Amino acid sequence: MLLLGIDLGTSSIKVSVVDADTRKVVAATSYPSDTEREIQSPRHGWAEQDPELWWSDVQNGIKAVIDGGGFDPLSIAAIGITYQMHGLVLVDKAGKVLRPSIIWCDGRATEVGGQARKKLSDSYLLTNMLNFPGNFTASKLGWVKAHEPEIYHQSYKMMLPGDFIAFKLSGKITASPSMLSEGVFWDFKKEDISEALLEAMELDRDLLPAVQPVFSDHGRLNEATGEALGLKPGIPITYKAGDQPNNALSLGVLEPGEIATTAGTSGVIYAVTDQRYFDPLSRVNTFAHVNHAKDHRRLGILLCINGTGISNRWIKQMTDPGLSYGQMDQKALATAVGADGLLFLPFGNGAERILCNHYLGAHLENIDFNTHDRAHLYRAVHEGIAFSFRYGLDIMKEGGTQARVVKAGKANMFLNQTFIQAFVNVTGLTLELYNTDGSIGAALGAGIGQGYYDKPATAFEALEKLAVIEPDPALVAQYETIYQQWKSLLDNKLEKNNIIHS
Structure with a gap:
């Protein structure tokens, strides 16, 4: 059949x-x-x-x-x-x-x-x-x-x-x-x-x-x-x-405590719970999961970042439309972690829920004409997307979500080694990739x-696990320092735009 x-x-x-x-x-x-x-x-x-x-x-x-x-x-x-x-x-x-x-x-x-x-x-x-x-x-x-x-x-x-x-x-x-x-x-x-x-x-x-x-x-x-x-x-x-x-x-993420993620046009972390959870500021959302029923409560706590894959697509179109996403990734990997100070906020695709349903716009910060090239732009975009996942994950943790392992299909941004490296090391999550x-x-x-x-x-039952990627202790502290710089930039932008975010 x-x-x-x-x-x-x-x-x-x-x-x-x-x-x-x-x-x-x-x-x-x-x-x-x-x-x-x-x-x-x-x-x-x-x-x-x-x-x-x-x-x-x-x-x-x-x-x-x-x-x-x-x-x-x-x-x-x-x-x-x-x-x-x-x-x-x-x-x-x-x-x-x-x-x-x-x-x-x-x-x-x-x-x-x-x-x-x-x-x-x-x-x-x-x-x-x-x-x-x-x-x-x-x-x-x-x-x-x-x-x-x-x-x-x-x-x-x-x-x-x-x-x-x-x-x-x-x-x-x-x-x-x-x-x-x-x-x-x-x-x-x-x-x-x-x-x-x-x-x-x-x-x-x-x-x-x-x-x-x-x-x-x-x-x-x-x-x-x-x-x-x-x-x-x-x-x-x-x-x-x-x-x-x-x-x-x-x-196969169906039961409380299990967590999935995806990074297509938008990016999401999705945690299953049996509690009627809500975020007081509605920065993350709770919807009925596919197996939810009146006598079998299964809800999905959903963190969404609108500007994920669309940011990657945008920077590709702006710099070299003929370049493949894989080639972009290789160029980004050849640059230093942190893109030599270049920071990217990926919030240019509509009102963002994690920003209390406000539109901030995307921002590239600290551009140096003598230092930065296309490869730095690519790394900054990939890292900025990963940092937005960390920002949202911290909101989920405020509500009690316990995250250690997250599952994803090997597709879209989870084919991107620069993004994966930043994602696991800035969130501290073990990432399992499936076919x-x-x-x-x-x-x-x-x-x-x-x-x-x-x-x-x-x-x-036959779901094929392709890889397990764990945080690298040598990179965790480095990414944490860069993330705090990124978060400080975001906080300043939110304050200037009178956006309540905590």
Whole structure:
């Protein structure tokens, strides 16, 4: 039996076909393969993408993986979907997309979220919702109602990006507690959609999809789409989850105390807990994990840094677009730890949660025209990203998160030796790298939802550990000194911009 996993990322989609018995990948592809999907920014601080372009990429990715051969597509028995979190998709009754998706790093809705916070007590938001509305999906929907009322009133359903892909495959629109919690629609005390939040934002509950578990039947591949893609009509979509809970799933991170990390366009540390944890300043967030249920509380404490891989991409485009990421890494490694005093703050991709939902902008500090070259820029960017992980991890530790070992798929920034070196030595964490990614996790999630595995952990019994990287005592003190310089720079910028951060 084969399982199909779809990972809708910000820069591309990835499709994997996995053998359910061996858990091995039999075919995989990314689309587009030679470029990265653009983010449209019609105004400063805005970030949008066309959902129909996502759908086109998904179709092309599925066709490409089938055309590559090596398996029988008629043996695919279930489909799983993971996706970039928090994006808002609006469709009318005919299923037509009404506007570009307002994606995760768009900062326009912070004021709407702030207004809702004033109407609702912090006590309710933190103890029931475990988060402030901030810039999440509910606030984005509130922004559309306030600023584009004609679009709001034409809307039949709001969806997250993964819901939209499932809808295009099957015609069915669903959501789950995990998905609704990432949009900050979910009341964890009632284990239901928050009527108080909807009332405060004056949002219509009918716009929200029907709620069902993450691992369940979210629709079946319709005949026309199946025939167009070369797949058997009727295949069930048995799993949908945001990219970060899905990344944790793909690493077998399911139980309290287990921690996953990822460093794609954004960077995340994700710690599983059985407690209704909240950060009083909402600098880190708590969402329902994929295996959360009313009688089996499993929540994910999520630290997010928006400007991770996108910083690396930006510096590449600004200096030498023809250079590979591997070549950038080698140049960075050839320079001294600390980039000869060059410091980088990677906060140029929208409002940052760890900065209390404020936009600071990215900063390069201490540039010396006689000393610094491109290699120093690359190292400073890689180290600055790692330092932002340390900054956020310290916030998580304030809330009691105990971190010693963290798991990651060997992908994206975790292919970068400069970043890995800085990450393990400045955080003090032991890093375990595994042969997995989001599309593989989505495929195995489909197997769980389809009932092929007796429990989620069974799906990951064959997970292959590729490497264990531990802090180097000779480098820990050196990185700590540089980190404190970096943190002092950040604190000064926050103070000058009147941003509360502690």
